[in-house]
Amino acid sequence: MNETKTLRQYLRHRGLKVTQQREEIAQIFLGSKRHISAEQLHQQIREIYPKVGLSTVYRTLKLLVEAGLASQRRLGERITRFEPVAGDEHHDHFICINCGAIIEFENQDLEDLQEEVAKKHKFTILRHNLELYGYCQKCRRR
Amino acid sequence: MNETKTLRQYLRHRGLKVTQQREEIAQIFLGSKRHISAEQLHQQIREIYPKVGLSTVYRTLKLLVEAGLASQRRLGERITRFEPVAGDEHHDHFICINCGAIIEFENQDLEDLQEEVAKKHKFTILRHNLELYGYCQKCRRR
DNA sequence: CGAATTTTGATTTTGATTGTCAATATCAAT
DNA sequence: ATTGATATTGACAATCAAAATCAAAATTCG
Known part of the structure; x- marks a missing residue:
């Protein structure tokens, strides 16, 4: 998946770290249906990665928006x-x-x-x- | 002011009561500058009618929208x-x-x-x- | 007026989002 | 691979606008 690379690039470019959670969240989000809320996404992620916290989902969504991979209504x-x-x-x-x-x-x-x-x-x-x-x-x- | 009448008509039409607060809130709101928030409006109203509560401002704004006198972003x-x-x-x-x-x-x-x-x-x-x-x-x- | 009904406003509650912070993970340089 | 500096995590608390609660007060209409 190319978008995963885009995220990694963006993170490195800003001196941020490529973490497991960020990759997991991005993975689920990018493969999800449209118009998802932070909490819906959190639910979905929990089914596969039960330890990811809601705060991290919010934070990562913000990064995804900044990286141009997500748009925010x-x-x-x-x-x-x-x-x-x-x-x-x-x-x-x-x-x-x-x-x-x-x-x-x-x-x-x-x-x-x-x-x-x-x-x-x-x-x-x-x-x-x-x-x-x-x-x-x-x-x-x- | 014609809009005051519109509000009264709307209230009667729905079997609601024409109260002092509703008229006061409408008066200030209709004469206010654009893009006002419920809380900003509440401040302004308090300067003249100190007893009006925030809840009533919220409720009345809702009525004003329903009556077509306010638009809501x-x-x-x-x-x-x-x-x-x-x-x-x-x-x-x-x-x-x-x-x-x-x-x-x-x-x-x-x-x-x-x-x-x-x-x-x-x-x-x-x-x-x-x-x-x-x-x-x-x-x-x- | 007086009863029935609605409204008010102080307060609490809700619910989404953000902040806090100690424990943990990442990464570049050994 | 280990270390050390730095960033991140996740549980929880804090925020903040908006909605709900409810006893007391106001309005309407016969």
Whole structure:
């Protein structure tokens, strides 16, 4: 498996250690079905490697994300925010991962395109959430 | 303020009571800046109505969302899920609010359009998260 | 008003995630 | 292979937002 190598490379590159647990967790995770939570993964791992702790699963998942081998839904934000609904127009958000700024924008084409895709999949959209993470104008330079 | 009426209507319609706290919370919330958290709102409310409890703020925000007067970022999902990154292709998600199914899809036009909008706002996208909430094919009928 | 019902708010509980720390494992240099 | 410096582990505790609890208070409507 090539991804195991990627992980090892990443670890060495950062001066981190290639441990048995990290390899076990990566192995199970990479072969797992999609959208798995840390705890689900922990369950699965325990069936084969009963000694691996939940904390280590969390820590290793973080490493996998950093190594580009995992993607994480629910980025940043850990609390729920609310906003008054002014008119009827919906807006989406840029979120700067450097300074935390939230920039709103609207784009009807984007909304239309979403509806089109939904129709293709026979899905009825009631609401949506689009978050674009990156650097705002100010934080672009580094 | 018209929105206050909307809330009253909504409450009566559901056989709920129009209470002082609900009106106070709605008043402050509707006049507040965007992206406020339950706790931030609670602080603001306390400055004027010191007796309102945090629980009531949470409960009232829920009602405001149901009444269509507030929108809530970070819908559904309360846990973080991870998935292996197979290739380089990104995908987005439909999430059924009835059965919880997560349906993946890819659409390059959507990605391109996002990039275009970002360019307009001088924002550099590193990653994004698009969640379309609604009913899947099975749950459409009701 | 007064009874029936809902709501409130102080507090506790929940549940996911992160922090702590002594014991253990890894790795580079002997 | 052994050592020593350093990183990691796993059990457990701590955090933190959000939900649940429940007796006291407020609201509604006849």
